[in-house]
Amino acid sequence: MTQHWIDIKNADVVLIMGSNAAEHHPISFKWVLAAKDAGATVIHVDPKFSRTSARSDFHVPLRSGTDIAFLGGMLKYILEKDLYFKEYVTEYTNASFIVSEGFTFKDGLFSGFDPATKTYDRKTWTFDKDANGLVVRDKTLQHPRSVYQLLKKHYSRYDIDTVSSITGVSKDNLLKVWDTVAATGKPTKVATMMYALGWTQHTVGVQNIRLAAMIQLLLGNIGMAGGGINAMRGEPNVQGSTDHALLYDALPGYHPVPTTAWPTLAEYLKANTPVTKDPKSVNWWQNRPKYVTSLLKGWFGDAATAENEYGYEWLPKIEPNVEYASLFMFDKMYKGKIKGGFIYGHNPCMSMPNTHKIRKALTNLDWFVIGEAHETETAAFWRQPGFDPKNVKTEVFLLPSCQRGEKDGTTSNSGRWHMWHYKGYEPMGVSKPMGWMVVEIMKRVKALYAKEGGAFPAPIQNVEWYEQYDADLMAKKINGQFTRDVTVGDKQYKKGDQVPAFPMLTADGATSSLCWVYAGSYGAAGNLTKRRDHTQTPMQAKIGLFPNYSWAWPVNRRIIYNRASVDVNGKPYYPAKAVIAWEEGKWVGDVPDGPAPPMADPKGVYPFIMHTEGHGQLFGPGRMDGPFPEHYEPAETPITVNPFSKQMSNPCMKVAESDIDALAKNGDPRFPIVLTTYSMTEHWCGGGDTRNTPALLEAEPQLYVEISQELAKEKGVKNGDVVIIETLRGKVEAVAMVTVRMTPLQVQGKTLHLIGMPFCFGWTTPGCGDATNRLTVSVADPNTRIPEYKACLCNLRKADKVTELQR
């Protein structure tokens, strides 16, 4: 989230798209309704009518996988009707930048595409620079190669007739949403956008979100109270675990993982530390060397020295063109290339796509460790239906994890609030925190290497390790410490002192920090994540900022890019909902994005400090699949003609291929229905925790499928009948819920049916049904490798016999 939960109340328009916030982030809706009570218009765009729709001003159903067409039409509408926020767009975004001459877009493909590797060479996705190395700009926005003009040209194809025909949304409904959102392109009107897995789980997931962010930039809604682009993160600590990068492609704190392209730290830092010649651009990532060096010092302690590049050589290097993400991890496991490993608090036998493959893959392991609170489908894979345990050779360790209330530590909510929770009592049985398991296993691995030696022992010998797991100690190390007596600026610090904030981290080994974004959470003043203070200034109280409650990364800033909420002189665009203001030579309100004076001051800076050029990126050269979002159909689509180009699906999408992965061809008559999947209020993700909590299972006991009355009639199915849903990957039994919540759509002149299913019910809970994800596809977004759970092709029929739902 660029914002935080309470900030939603400040919006004049709330667009909820790609989320069912009322049911999946129920407490968020408190603030949606607060906005509505204050006069905001709330819009829900989603294939299914839900409790979110019921409390919105209006609900607009659209075909799953057509968000870019919907939003592309909105962007065209905003430009055509001249509804964008001109000063903001000219000053704070890259609309005025001149794009290199070599950049082209033809029939669905941008310049640089290599069909053999399905990747782009992005060298033409750049800007013209002048003799001083500064980006060439045309603030009149008239230059034909200005970002503004290219944007206008790109979306000129997204006319309302085409958009309506492909999305299945009526023209009236399109105009209703476009008008309402576009009306916030004024300084004193603001819209927020709330999304979740409904945007991410597509082969164009990242571009869905980018297009929404681009609209927010055009309307001047980023950095403002009640604005922003708000990822409602799912899992309890998926924000924190992403910050700490339990991900193949990153090191803690959003640094790229080392690859063979960067054999030394010097080469790694050179390639990943951006440089700008523009004195007004903060270019925050110029600080990367300080953060990476401090991370290595935190890991390897005294063994990390300038001479050995702080142990960089010890880190594993991946191959730049090989896939490692979970989808491909299981593909390799299925093919016998992975032999052992760990899963903690995750149930991929339910929550990964094409779970037939995942379940088979695990049986290929020699050994498997799972840290869990319950015996989930993943823990019990060796006795899954259809397998004889005698033939499963895997040695399995099920480690009992304690629950949240039985341990100390922090989690980070979606608004980046970093909050301490306290251990209430000793864990039940001999269950333990997962951190304890990790510390104990590594202690023993270290002891074995110390005694016996082994392959490349240096990192194992040199990693600083712990006698026992101690959340307080780890919180201190995450914040960072001085490793020797040192003077930074005019201040002196002693070895072992806590680092006050990340500006004090250094690249010379004098500091350590296990995740720079958290530096400042645990300084000399103690552990700020424990704060429960409601004190705020009247200005802060007006927008519900709560700066003294817990601590937010970065540096307790509650609204990111807040320098864009003021004009170049530091005056708030929306005084009634000011985030920051320049008053008598200092900033008041939220913690600004850096202490520099307003942009018009000779020492002033551009607001988008994380981008090398300091401007919001309407033209975004960093993505794998294009600088402008383009509509492509889902990997499995019910249609055969993409009206926007000859390119049917995302040319860069990632596909895991094996003998049990199959994709239906475009418009396959055997599978004419679109299936989408989702969560529900009472169950969580794969359901391991919630199906084992009796009250929650009682509230939602069985797998169901939501189908429209029209489809039910067509298929001869009544409410409560058991039906079989079938795709090219498998079959699933579910109870038919015949409902007006699902609506047939008119797509390219034909009636199209959508059905929806939750995915939380699994075989270890008898009679509740089994994994919906046996139906979904092993295909993913090329930027994130998040699979396309939200759209695949299926058919359904009445079941002649009930097995999975038999009680």
Add this chain to the structure above:
Amino acid sequence: MGISRRGFMKLTGAGLACLGLKDLGLDPRPAAAYATTLRIEGAKEFQSTCPFCSCGCSILMFVKDGKFLSSEGDPDYPVSEGALCPKGAAFHSMHVSHHRILKPKYRAPGSDKWEEKDWDFVLDRIARRVKETRDRDFIEKNEKGQTVNRVESIFHLGTSQMDNEECAVTHQMLRSLGVVHLDHQARI
């Protein structure tokens, strides 16, 4: 009766001895609160965080003599102001659910059952298997002769269920071992 639940608890806390049920009038709400007061009387309050979605609702736990008695939404958390969804409201029952695994379990290759083991057995055995696999499969150089120092045959998946501090030790361990197949629920 326009009295908040917390205000009521303070009131009854002060005047518990002289306050009978009949004094409470006929409104069932305060009567229900009165019963709760008795149940958690003498209990210590701990603040925790809901382990489900990223609203991160703060939850108050009531613990007496090491026994977890009940939980409720934390009215001081500015986001939830004390509200909870059904999952958050099930915090206590999830903790005390009889379905929980409370001891390490081990399933031998080809076996059709779990066996309960002590921690030392499973931790020692896991460390041994990690070392065996790593020693056997460690790759110092790739086919092009570039230094890669990695092990491809060990994987790690999860965990957004961990606290930040747990994530930090986990990442530290995995990179030290040379693990490259490392991912979690952000990819769901």
